[in-house]
Amino acid sequence: MAFEPPRRLVRALGETAPQGDAWLAGLADTARRAVERHGLTVERVQVPGGRGSLVVLVRTAGGVPAVLKLAPPRARPESERAALAHWNGLGAVRLLEDDGPAPEEGVLLLERLHPDVSVRSLAEAKALLEAAGTLRRLWVEPPGGHPFETVAGRTGRQAEAMRAGAADLPEAAPLIDAALAARGELLAEPPEQRLLHGTFRQSKVLAGDRVPWLAVGPDPVVGEHAFDLARLVRDRVEDLIAQPSGASTTRRRVKRLAESLEVDQDRLRGWTLFRAVESGVRAHRVGRKADAELLLEFAGWL
Template identity: 30%
Template sequence: MIEVPQGFLAMPRWWREGAEWLAGLPGAVQRQCEEWGLTVAGEVAYGSNAIVVPVGEALVLRMTPPGPEVGEQVRALRWWDGRGMVMLYDADLDAGAMLLERLSTPLTTRPVAEAVAVLGQLMRRLAVPAPDDVPSTADIVADRSVAFEREWEDLGRPFDRGILQAALEVAPALSETTSELAVNADLHSDQVLAGTREDWLTVDPVLYRGDIEFDLARVLWTRIDDMTEIVPHFDTAVTEAALDRDRARDWVVFRTVDYWLWGLRHGLTEDPVRCARLVAAF
């Protein structure tokens, strides 16, 4: 049986849930290996919600708690079918198991300028026609923007009203789009690993449709501590992804304010500071 890493056991997700799943995880990995004819071939790696177990020479077994998110991710992986994305070979939704191609070094190991360029290229590479029944970026803006002022007030007006107003002013335009392209709504350096079929491949996707500028803010705020200046990196992403610069800027403002409010509601302390710096740059 595998040994579950202590770092994974200490992840915030498990502070309030998942004790039973964690206790049964070594046995679940063993059963899945037996079912799929796999042999553990290396040390267990992990993220915030899943462990990844090397099996054989070129595959990994990913295990996460079963639930709707697993089915959504499997659908996303099958939709992109290896285009800029890790390849899915098999899945067991009831077990929360996926059999994936093995990747290596994360993009976080590369300098920020290189990483942002790669992420911009991936934004465009993933922009294939999307299914019409996945969440729309336009609908998300419409739903979230109506809550901004109330949340801002409830949190004690934590930042200048002008910042809030800037996000509300761009919301009407962002809540309309003619784009039907696929959008990965969880794109950042931690979710991109070096591959062999392609230099860099995305993992753990969230499939939306609409404006591919949607997650540009995340591309920036997740590496903002490595940036002396922000706008040049924004320009790199815009160029590499062939984005409309003004619309990309509006998306950065809206999504950063949205995440800022979310982070404050959930007690985050470091990311709201990053959001403040990102908004100030624009």
Template identity: 55%
Template sequence: MTRELAPPARLTEAGRAEAADWLAGLPGLVAATLDRWELTPERVAAPGGRASMTVLVRRADGGRAALKICAPWHPAAREEAALRRWDGLGAVRALRCDPAAGALLLERLRGETSLRSLPEAKALLEAVSVVRRLWVEPGGPPGGTGGGEHPFPTVEEWTAERAARLRDGELAAAEAEPLVAEALALRDALLADEPERLLLHGDFRQGAVLASDAERAPWLAVGPEPVVGERSYDLARLVRDRLHDLVASPGAAAITRRRLTRLADSVELPAERLRGWALFRAVESAGRAWSAGRPAEAEALLEFAAWL
């Protein structure tokens, strides 16, 4: 059997209590998948994410690829469905999937180089160029257009449990209560008047767009949390990119509002809808960071939300 590979520290530290057994069995699961798919490991991608482990591998034919093992709360089948739907247009390609094992075999990108390596203005331009390609109808054949059945939750369904946890969480009982109340009210209002239902990346940010050697595009998106809803929801996560740099900048509030306006104008979206989703997503993320014992991150997110 292929030698076992240890999960990166970031995934282990972020592991949920209910996933302790999965984390303990992850090295064995990785090794078994490598053997079954005849893959030769090169190294574990680090620092990695909080919901998956990625191993850079060689296939039996010598081709390079990346084996991603998804955590139980990040279904591999749903990610594969989104990648198949995009069929390489703006996103990494899926080569193989085993939903039961949470395993995805992906084309290899240059994981050490994301849009965060570019100057901010250039990075935002490239990010918008990539994300616009991902906004397609959720159903239909790979790479095509049209409606039809699909396996993706709507933004309303995806955010319902998160909104409930935010409403009942520690932030709602603390000094952040006014921001929590505003975030929840904005979510309700935005969902009551949703203008479109497109397939969205769901977690789109500069760090989720990697350099590619593929001839079809220099930058490709990875790691989707695919949902169906309006474009403003997808763009909202991008508004707070490089948050630590923003927090340290003089005039951070004005910079943030200008960035929001530029992003909305770049894809002809109402700035108020983008502001609403950006605020909700920041406050909701702050609630999760606080519950996970990351108070500094939570405070930065709340400060960002206050600028909006």
């Protein structure tokens, strides 16, 4: 079978590696080796798929539906593997790897969920409720001597990129300054250190068989709950921007999510501001100007 990467993946990789991508060039060979190694039968490549990995629907040698996921090193797939192993199916998709030879780097064999049915398909209020409930189950103590990046470390790199990109966005300078100031205040006294999903949103929660909803695609990080919840606040940002009441709806969403998950409302607002501005600056840097405008307008409401 030809393992043709979806256009969405090719475009996303092109944003971060405009001069070419060795991983993408070798992707078909990597996929074939993984299929042979695990004795898999390929059904199809999932389209449109994600922005950071190739997802292939397969069946194991025993006929069990599964997913073969292949991701480049910069997507931190080994960190994802460690987090999924630690959660062991609690709130998240389960690894199907056995105790045989060490798995190939960047290749994960996962239980099959329903890839075309995410929480995002539900009405907004119900979607937020189900997503928040799934997220709560992921917030566990990290393992001792864990390999995961911290919120301080990850946002430190992001803050440097934001400062570097500020010159190209002079109109957003007040927002960038506010976001950086908020980060500094939030990191001064973090309330807890838990294993977080890292990139959680409604589309990262898929329908399952053993439980109704399970999270996929973590970029795990260790830090406070509010950081993880912040990305969920801006879900369906296009719909929020299109509403005359978008700003007030956003503020109500912050309040409702903070109360339902027992997170400090001001801390959630602060991390939502930082993450929205960081995403907006990054989108502008890679040429997604429309996305940048949406995100920065949203951030201005906070």
